[in-house]
Amino acid sequence: MTVRLGFLGVAHAHPAIDAANLRALGVELIGVADDDDPARRRDFAERFGVPEVTITELVALAPDAVIVTARTALVAELLPAVLGIVPTVFVNKVAAATPGHLAALDALGGGFGTATPLAFAPAVRALARDVRDRRILGVRVLAHHDAAPFRSPGREWQDDPADGGGTLLSVGSHAWQLVDAVLPGASLVAIDGELAWRDVGASEDLAQAMAQVRHGGSDVPVQLTVSGLAGDDRYEVEVFTEAGIRGAVLTDAAQFGFAELAGAVAAAARRGETPYPWTTSRTAATNAVTAARLLRTTSSPAESPHD
Known part of the structure; x- marks a missing residue:
């Protein structure tokens, strides 16, 4: 067909x-x-x-x-x-x-x-299979994608928190997709962190946060870094289990699942x-939206650590 x-x-x-x-x-x-x-x-x-x-x-x-x-x-x-x-x-x-x-x-x-696309990435799927039956004690995620394209002519809507979501959604959605890959259906319980800006006229460029997600009746700590800073795309996920650390690092476009x-x-x-x-993908989308809302509520460009 x-x-x-x-x-x-x-x-x-x-x-x-x-x-x-x-x-x-x-x-x-x-x-x-x-x-x-x-x-x-x-x-x-x-x-x-x-x-x-x-x-x-x-x-x-x-x-x-x-x-x-x-x-x-x-x-x-x-x-x-x-x-x-x-x-x-x-x-x-x-x-x-x-x-x-x-x-x-x-x-x-x-x-x-x-x-x-990271949901389809072979390395991410292999990691998800590897940790599926293990007790997960914690997760660390990095999602890095230069935010400059989101601020280019004709695509500024991506940098608008009310439209495309800004860096915390345009890049942060990848971070929460990685969390969902290794902790399927895990929902955000709490999050606290800091945002940083290069330009107060744009959305945040860096978020560093500690979160808790509920998975299988237990709370699991998740360390997140979401970066729109300059440089080549990079996505990392580490899973801490009772049997040791498992992880995946994606640095080449061919690895990203497209x-x-x-x-x-x-x-x-x-x-x-x-x-x-949507019945299964809604959780990751909701986590990204909720995390962005909560982090933005407690941080502003005027409070950025670089000031």
Whole structure:
């Protein structure tokens, strides 16, 4: 079966990566719709030879799958056009940046999935299997991604806490995806930490925090570092178990799970399913939103440690 896939929104870089990976798998790219940013839609269409269409036209093409990469604040507003019609609907991160976004997604009743690419990364999945039956005493996570692209022309919305979520969501969502990988379904109980800024006109550039999550009836301490500082992407997760320390370090784009995400979407589309349905992916999304809200409540640019 040749999977026919459309794109709803091309608000940031991930759809271009997805398109290349999906095409390499033999997926037919049938259309791109993005009423919010016609210029980015046009650039994407020209780059990949994909027809520009309206949302209504995209649905009428009867795709097997749709990848949604709209501005975070628009995701819940756009999803009803495809839910219940397109069998496989996958939302690229960030699906929700505020409690209001979470509530709007909950109101849709499911029918879509979401996760960051790290959920599909082979090293992360191998680590998750390794610690699945072990008693976990603590977790340390680092998520580092230069925030400069989120502040570039046309993408400033990603740096807005009320829209794309700022660094604590654009990068922090990866951190909470890693936590969820090794502690599936663990919910945030408490968090305390410090934020730091390079520029008071932007969202935070660094968060260092200690959190507690509830997993299997026990509280587990989690040390988090979320960085939007300059430098190459880097993601780390260490799991402290009664049998010793297990971990994974990802420093190369080929390790970040993008190719595996494309493969998972294509495979799910052949079955009429969706990877990481909202019923299971909601916890990581909620943890990221809640952590950002709580950390921002107790810290501000004027209080930044570098002052």
